[in-house]
Amino acid sequence: MSVTVDAVMLETRAGSLAKRSIKTTTKVAGIRLAIQCMDLTTLEGKDSEGRVRSLCAKALHPAPHLPDVPSVAAVCIYPNLVPVAKEALRGTSVKVASVATAFPSGLSSMEVRLADTLSAIAAGADEIDMVIDRGAFLAGRYREVHDEIVAVKAACGPVHLKVILETGELGSYDAVRRASDLALEAGADFIKTSTGKVGTNATFPVAVTMCEAIRDYARRTGRRAGLKVAGGVRTTKQAMTYLVIIKETLGESWLTPDLFRIGASSLLDDLLMQYEKELTGHYAGRDYFPMD
């Protein structure tokens, strides 16, 4: 029997976690943590080699005038651009994550999806962000979705696999929970909320539900899987709430790039602005931070 979720109480709980007051030293620690756990992302049709090189530079040194700001965890890009990012980030701690399996819809044949994955890995991707076939999931073909994840995981080998559930298309928290359980059982290293390509992306209640699935799975099997929230995370306040959700649902030991990621692009600029504000007591304008 699948675990069920009550929407009213879940949203109440998520709302109360969003009200945690994060100030001063906690805010500084949280901003550094959010940067360390970030997958700095560009996933647009117009992405070019130049754009990716510029993103990699920023991933490595987010704010040159604040040298103690850490690098982000990874850059997240389309498979074609993996070689460019790999080259730009050679010898650094920053990983290269590639979306794959016919991102964002996943609506290609299994052969194409696997080939997509293998080519990204061959190009040097350290991490794969796959999408599940939501059509199959919503049609109740859970076994099929499970087996596809298993197949992609097998193709990945030691390469880190994040499974995107696209929770905005799943329709209910019950379905989010079921998809989370299924992906974890299938061997996902991470479960990830969203592609960022649909109307509803990561939300606090969805993150709580996925954390609960990860916690229960760890309790049952001993294996600790991670969570990646992605899409629509733009403000420091949102990022702090995700840290709170992780801390109070999974525990502080999950607050590491090995087990938690935030997929975002413009969030980094807001984090840097808030970071400098905490250090200096005043806000600097946007132009004091390199764009991207």
Place this chain on the structure above:
Amino acid sequence: MAIFEYAPAPETTQAAIREQYGLFIDGKWTAPRTGQYFDTVNPATEETLARIAYAGEEDVDRAVRAARKAYDKYWRKMRPADRAKYIYRIARAITERSRELAVLETMDGGKPIKESRDFDVPLAAAHFFYYAGWADKLEWAMRAGEEPKPIGVAGQIVPWNFPLLMAAWKLAPALACGNTIVLKPAETTPLTALALAQIAAEADLPPGVLNVVTGDGATGAALVGHQDVDKIAFTGSTEVGKAIQRSTAGTGKRLTLELGGKAAHIVFADAPMDQAIEGVVNGIYFNQGHVCCAGSRLLVEESAHEEIVVRLTDRIQTLRLGNPLDKNTDVGAINSKMQLDKIKELVGSGVDEGATLVQQSCVLPERGYFFPASFFTNVQQSHRIAREEIFGPVLSILTFRTPEEAVEKANNTPYGLSAGIWTDKGSKNMYIAQYLRAGVVWCNTFNQFDPSSPFGGYRESGFGREGGVHGLREYLAH
């Protein structure tokens, strides 16, 4: 090492507290005829906040006379729509001063600021707004052929767990119906009622319509025993409620009592478990368990018992206990030394009777009255902790095997104020709910309140309803 430990986040709004408070009688602050004052203490620091006038019989008599005069002279004769204006004014003033009232409530009573800020104060304002709207529509609260008429002078005695909110529950409908009031706040938490008196004065409420007399049980007894009081509304312990009922018997005084409880909170194995745990936590640790409708008896389906205990054990470790003024505090201070002693005594009895105690591991602040979030497993129906109201952050967990047994155990108590049910099956929820002898049954939620929804008890939890149209009828002659 903690990598994301929350830094202190104290609420910085200052609440103006006078050194000394008189009695609020006939629209003025007056010294008590007793000449006596008592201290009100911040239970989180044990520091004295203010000296409070002690009202004796003579003072209560002055207050009742003022209320009678105001009833005859202004209030009963006023156009209902004009009465409403005053009530709306009070509602708006509470909203405008909400942060200050929240700080005051937290300092005087020990509850977390997030609760006084997000629950007590906004809900108090909502009650005034709601009943203000009723003032000129009272005929809709009556049965066909009945004409709405006020009762007269109402004596209202409120407890220390939700001081402002309970005052609002009682004042708003009484005022809307055209009654005048003598309000007696609890001895340990008089400050927000006194602030409310000030708000009423600033709202130009005619003198004597609301009077506030502070004191202890003897003050309350004087109010209950006063010959010219037409109605008594009391929220508090069952023991005192019984005494009040004895004393008003045969006097013709109207009476409503909202008393203690030992609510059954039923969790079936098919419940949405994480949310059920949140409901359980809210049910017992909200306001440190100083809640008459607290879900203090957890009845869990035996097959889910182990899972629930594991989850609850983990969950209470994440509760943050400490300075009630800190915005991240989940469990604040116990309201008084007396209450803390009572909790300790009952918890001791639970251990002695063979139940297993589980507590959050945390360092209690050195000063102030604190008790960690706790629960008991291996509780038997006959244990004192399964029968008596602890009124603290202490939950007793019992098991059942069938829905019938759940209902039987839930109803096996002299109380009947509230109950909760958690199951993912709607039909089971509704089926169980109709057999529970409790004034409120929450299904897949807990502690939900709204001014339009009536609240009150069965049996030793009292009688009469507060809130909604039902609450209105308690302040109308019929």
